[in-house]
Amino acid sequence: MNTAAHLRPVTDDQLDRYPIPVGVRLESHGWFQFHHSWWRSSDFRRDADREVRAVWLDLICGSQDEDPVGTLPVADKDLAWIARISLEDWQRLMQRPVTPLYGWKRCVCSDGRIRLYHPKLLTVTQGAAKSATDAEDRRAADRERKRLKELPDRIIRAGGSRRMAENPAYILRLDQWLMDNIGEGKSRTVRVVLSGMEALEIGSN
The missing domain is CATH 1.10.8 (Helicase, Ruva Protein; domain 3)
Structure with missing residues (x-):
């Protein structure tokens, strides 16, 4: 199963629009909800090896410090940096049957950039963004x-x-x-x- 297949090139009008705009910062967002029931029953947890699962989790956490919050860049070198592994190790993991980009999709951000987002993570991040907006x-x-x-x-x-x-x-x-x-x-x-x-x-x- 090659989970990178969904990252094939598509036109802009086929991409999802990421709903959280650029510039929204969750200053007190030192943690986020983790849907453990989904994780325990997910195909990814079942099929991915431990190394891939660890890097996937690093990407999930790293995306919370990105702009827009909850997204990732698309370039391999940038993804490797967020995961804190070498570019060579990243490219090696991307050759696995299940990759660290399992579940991530391309999207268009409010400033026109193409980035990656994870639908499951978006639900959590939107909740945190709403809480931050309500508090402000x-x-x-x-x-x-x-x-x-x-x-x-x-x-x-x-x-x-x-x-x-x-x-x-x-x-x-x-x-x-x-x-x-x-x-x-x-x-x-x-x-x-x-x-x-x-x-x-x-x-x-």
Whole structure:
């Protein structure tokens, strides 16, 4: 059984589109789920020799540090590097009846590159990517709530009226000006907030 057969050349419109875009990083992704029941009953575990199985696992783990996450390059020298074996050893393993690329398929990434992905691994990686995105959304919402909560007091200290400090629409406009011109995470001093208030006043005239 030659598992490299599915890697034969195909046209771009025949390739799967990899759903996780380039640039998505899973910074806290120090582990991933391993479907042991699938592994124990898989044809690959039954048919591949121990050396191939070990390199296959190294590729699975290495793909988690690639971009897009969960993919592999297609060049033999790059795959050998990820598996931390010599190019000669890689090419030797690729001549086995069952190879380290068992189950991997070509795909098109969001930047147009052709890379390899594993459907089983993609399911796990998508779950981790969604969790990371959800966590970042929650952090962004928390940061926004904190900014908006603190801004009315800064408005008063910068010389603004109580009416301005209690106007939700004005607070949102000022927050957006500060985000656009000062940036997130920068100190919103009274002087900085005053600059934003003056800019909004000029813009409304």
